[in-house]
Amino acid sequence: MISIRNVSKRFGPQVVLDRVSLEIEAGKATAIVGPSGVGKSVLLKLIMGIMDPDEGEILVCGENITRARSEHEKNEIRAQLGVLFQSAALFDSLTVYENIAFPVEQRFSLAKEQVHKKVIDTACSLSLERYLLSYPEEIPMGVRKRVGLARALIMEPSIFLFDEPNTGLDPVVGQEVYDLINHCRERWGFTGVVISHEIPEVFQVVDRVAMLLGGRVIECCSPEEFIRTSNLAVQQFMKGLTDGPIKIQ
């Protein structure tokens, strides 16, 4: 479903991704973990085609998004994606309601009542009813994340790209978000990528785990194998030790 092939990305002298390859199969969810600043969010932006890699290519549903010539071609590929940004990236001049309705209004020409029904359904599934008329500035970060999630889910996309869906949420709501993701998995057959720092909680919604370190994928396996791996960096990362191959930069 998503093939990342030998992708490199540099910002000036800083090499963020160094020939990364990763396959994300249809109907499977992959967690991407790794220390802060290894380029997890950058990898997600490369998949959506809002950054271009220096080398390598990325195929989404067989379409090469890195070779797409125009923004128009890229948009046809992006129409299948549901994206949650790390910062939620809500439109601050629109209310929560308008934010959730935005992709539907922009991409489909539906009647107002149909849009309204979709927004209310999605908002209810994330317990957002009481925030619908607030502006993003007025609501806590955890709620913003859920609004971002609603905005991604309302299009019923075939591929989900979630950048830290749980960071900033309290444990109860956090678990609710995991349940929601699992619910989507059952309902639509979830293909996607979830970036998270929450180990092992995130394992309940994914089939594979990939760990990025030093610009490379150092481990890519099932959650069970990930827990039992002998890789020292993975062990250190899971246990949160300060001693080991991962150096704090």
Next chain:
Amino acid sequence: MPFVAATESIGRHVMDVSENWGRSCIFLFRTLGQAVRPPYQFHLFIAQLLHIGANSTLVIALIGLFTGAVLAVQGEYTLAKFGATAYVGSAVALSLIRELGPVLTALMVIGRAGSAITAEIGIMRITEQIDALRSMAVDPLKYLMVPRLLAGIIAVPLLTGMFITVGIFGGYAVAVGLLGLSSGTFMTQMISAVSSLDVYSGFIKAVVFGFIFGWVACYKGYTCGFGAVGVNRATTQSVVTASVAVLVVDYFLTSILTRVFME
């Protein structure tokens, strides 16, 4: 090796400037391409027209009024030296229509709305809202830039028209009410001196300035750097670049239009 260093630095500067030019032209062509491609979102355009145009009317009217008034005072002073105070009406109207109306309106709109547009788009850029638009398969050029560019092209000429009208009224009030010129002379001299070509030339300038305003404000916001400093720099550059561009283009346009309309 100061010579080599100087050459290098000049070379780098020239490359930067030409790269910036190239990018801004590509940005403009892509925005214009999006402008003609359906669907057309009129409500976004109307909202911008309101923001750039309607909300500027009061300040533009105020400046217009005082510009006209000061032109009458200055005109009377200068023309009195030649015993030609009868021409105050023509002097006020011609300066406003051909020059001051379009230029001052454009500079005012740049200061008021141009900086606001750059800051707004710049903040959308640094808070990933533009990335979010793109990830939802919505073209930011179409959604954000097209309405602003078109609203600028429509609003600046309309505001210019208002500036000139109010300005002539201000000039009239001062010349006739305070300086004691005859109302009939003011009006007849003004009407006989101003030709439709003067009005066309003022109008063409206003359209071009509106276009420069929208282009620079959107481009500077879209290419905004990181953080608060990035927005700060983008806003400053937007106002400075657009104002300088308006004055430089004004000189060339005036030369060209005067020559064309003389023939």
